[in-house]
Amino acid sequence: MRVVIAEDAVLLREGLTRLLTEAGDCVVAAVGDAESFLRAVDDQRPDAVVVDVRMPPTFRDEGLRAAIVVRDRWPATGVLVLSQWVEERYATELISGRPHGVGYLLKDRVADVAEFLDALRRVAEGGSALDPEVVAQLLARSRHPLGELTPREREVLALMAEGRSNAAIAESLVVGGGAVEKHINNIFTKLGLAPGDDRGNRRVLAVLRYLGTG
Amino acid sequence: MFLIGDLVSPRTWLAMIHHLAGLVLGTVVLLVVLTGICWGVLLLPFALIGLPVLGVTLRFADAFARAERVRFGFLLGTQIPAWPAIERAGYRLGIVPRLRMLRDRAAWSEVGYALLRFPVSAFMAAISLAAWSVALVMLTLPFYNQYLPSGGVQLGGMVVRGAEAMVLSGVGGFVLLMVAAQLTRVLAAADAGLTRLMLGPPTDLAARVSELEISRERVVDAAEAERRRIERDLHDGAQQRLVALAMELGRAKARFADDPELAHQLVDQAHAQAKEALTELRNLVRGVHPPVLTDQGLDAALSGLIALCPVPVDIQVEVQVRPKSAVEAVAYFVVAEALTNVAKHSRASHVKVVVEGRGYPGTLTVMISDDGIGGANQAGAGLRGMADRVSGVDGRLSIESPSGGPTIIAAELPCG
Numbered sequence: 001m002r003v004v005i006a007e008d009a010v011l012l013r014e015g016l017t018r019l020l021t022e023a024g025d026c027v028v029a030a031v032g033d034a035e036s037f038l039r040a041v042d043d044q045r046p047d048a049v050v051v052d053v054r055m056p057p058t059f060r061d062e063g064l065r066a067a068i069v070v071r072d073r074w075p076a077t078g079v080l081v082l083s084q085w086v087e088e089r090y091a092t093e094l095i096s097g098r099p100h101g102v103g104y105l106l107k108d109r110v111a112d113v114a115e116f117l118d119a120l121r122r123v124a125e126g127g128s129a130l131d132p133e134v135v136a137q138l139l140a141r142s143r144h145p146l147g148e149l150t151p152r153e154r155e156v157l158a159l160m161a162e163g164r165s166n167a168a169i170a171e172s173l174v175v176g177g178g179a180v181e182k183h184i185n186n187i188f189t190k191l192g193l194a195p196g197d198d199r200g201n202r203r204v205l206a207v208l209r210y211l212g213t214g
Numbered sequence: 215m216f217l218i219g220d221l222v223s224p225r226t227w228l229a230m231i232h233h234l235a236g237l238v239l240g241t242v243v244l245l246v247v248l249t250g251i252c253w254g255v256l257l258l259p260f261a262l263i264g265l266p267v268l269g270v271t272l273r274f275a276d277a278f279a280r281a282e283r284v285r286f287g288f289l290l291g292t293q294i295p296a297w298p299a300i301e302r303a304g305y306r307l308g309i310v311p312r313l314r315m316l317r318d319r320a321a322w323s324e325v326g327y328a329l330l331r332f333p334v335s336a337f338m339a340a341i342s343l344a345a346w347s348v349a350l351v352m353l354t355l356p357f358y359n360q361y362l363p364s365g366g367v368q369l370g371g372m373v374v375r376g377a378e379a380m381v382l383s384g385v386g387g388f389v390l391l392m393v394a395a396q397l398t399r400v401l402a403a404a405d406a407g408l409t410r411l412m413l414g415p416p417t418d419l420a421a422r423v424s425e426l427e428i429s430r431e432r433v434v435d436a437a438e439a440e441r442r443r444i445e446r447d448l449h450d451g452a453q454q455r456l457v458a459l460a461m462e463l464g465r466a467k468a469r470f471a472d473d474p475e476l477a478h479q480l481v482d483q484a485h486a487q488a489k490e491a492l493t494e495l496r497n498l499v500r501g502v503h504p505p506v507l508t509d510q511g512l513d514a515a516l517s518g519l520i521a522l523c524p525v526p527v528d529i530q531v532e533v534q535v536r537p538k539s540a541v542e543a544v545a546y547f548v549v550a551e552a553l554t555n556v557a558k559h560s561r562a563s564h565v566k567v568v569v570e571g572r573g574y575p576g577t578l579t580v581m582i583s584d585d586g587i588g589g590a591n592q593a594g595a596g597l598r599g600m601a602d603r604v605s606g607v608d609g610r611l612s613i614e615s616p617s618g619g620p621t622i623i624a625a626e627l628p629c630g
């Protein structure tokens with residue numbers, strides 16, 4: 001997988017490069033600001049990009065702006081946004097109704113190498129990856145009451161919103177695939193949503209719409 | 215008997231000195247200020263000369279006012295409060311009054327005072343002196359009457375003669391002496407009252423200043439307490455975790471060769487510690503002032519808070535215009551503190567957070583209610599800190615928490 005990294009903190013940029021190289025990916029460019037990031041994406045047409053939200057010169061949200069440009073101009077490229085802070089508001093802006101090939105994670109998640117790589121691959125393949133913290137915020141501020149769901153179903157709902165597949169959900173909760181499917185069917189019935197299919201994106205979209213995003 | 219005591223009391227004599235000193239000072243100051251104002255105004259067409267002349271005159275009046283505060287304090291024991299410095303206009307280059315001077319009520323009161331000092335003191339000194347003189351004349355009349363050529367003295371249109379008249383005059387003089395002493399003091403007190411009226415700030419302003427002084431103190435204390443809390447949290451939380459993490463990595467390093475199994479386990483633990491430390495640091499900042507609050511305002515920032523709260527939160531935010539950041543920060547702090555309390559003490563099963571801001575400049579209302587056991591300790595550091603922060607932006611905080619619940623915390627924060 002060919003990856004472009006945009007991260008202004010040298011320590012993290014080099015750490016990410018090493019991490020991805022060790023995982024067998026090819027880091028075709030590692031840059032420190034939004035402008036050279038967009039140039040690198042245009043030159044290299046990578047499979048995925050990893051981009052920090054705050055970068056020079058203003059250290060506000062230029063990384064997020066650049067990520068949205070990449071998402072719109074090169075839809076084949078998966079965009080994974082990293083941030084010191086994740087907030088549902090920023091996530092809403094990034095996803096805005098189309099969670100295809102985008103991800104938004106806390107920088108800390110890099111510490112869990114396997115999960116981080118999994119999220120990056122999901123995004124590169126057109127899936128989505130939302131940080132659990134963002135999902136928690138979305139659930140806390142849901143437009144609709146979620147009181148009818150059992151605690152287990154809430155967990156499953158959260159993992160679905162994060163963009164995980166049935167298999168990943170089953171693994172994460174240490175249950176069988178059949179149990180997960182049953183939970184998902186119950187959730188969709190209780191919330192009055194169209195039956196879910198396992199192809200990730202449409203399901204994520206339905207869940208996020210329901211929660212009030214996108 | 216106290217009337218006789220008053221005759222020799224220093225207060226009486228200091229009051230008399232006060233009247234006479236006022237007369238002398240008033241004459242000089244009247245001349246200087248009147249001259250300064252006239253020349254200043256006449257020379258205004260040549261602003262380069264006129265303005266400094268006015269400036270120097272105003273400064274003179276100001277210095278006189280200050281000296282008068284000392285004089286009143288020293289001679290009469292009366293404190294004349296000064297205007298708060300923040301209300302004063304000030305000068306460029308030390309002598310050119312700023313345009314704001316036109317609205318500086320204190321400066322104009324000082325000029326008015328400087329002009330009035332002479333007539334007021336003249337009037338008071340004249341009355342006091344007259345009273346003392348007549349009293350002394352009447353009191354001493356019996357002793358020198360016999361030496362007077364006419365054998366009598368004319369006093370206010372009647373001629374005093376004979377022994378009875380002498381006794382009457384003596385007694386009358388004595389009584390008038392008492393009256394003169396009282397009159398002197400009463401006039402001095404009236405003078406002090408008048409001066410306070412002219413040189414002191416309006417009473418509402420004075421009250422506001424002392425209120426602000428108290429609230430500033432409380433805000434400083436609250437900030438200090440907050441800093442200590444952060445220091446403690448960093449020390450007990452993230453720092454301890456980092457120490458443990460470094461220790462485990464150290465142990466792992468030492469055991470790699472002989473016990474790779476254990477080393478692996480230790481690295482796992484260190485990994486977990488590192489992630490915990492990151493989460494703790496993030497939550498710590500979340501409780502203080504997260505960047506999203508500055509970027510996107512209260513509504514967006516509160517999402518992170520309620521997601522952290524273990525008790526389900528029902529939230530409703532309607533803010534039409536973003537208030538200034540100090541008010542936003544206090545509102546955020548109130549919700550953060552209240553939710554921390556709910557999680558720690560209330561045993562509630564449900565919390566409701568309502569934030570409403572209407573109009574500009576208007577009021578931002580923050581209300582947090584829960585269905586817990588109530589009985590919140592209002593003297594505790596948490597709620598006191600909340601009250602202090604709220605009073606720091608001139609807001610009002612009300613806490614209702616009867617034992618048995620429910621607890622309702624409401625803050626009204628002015629946004630003007």
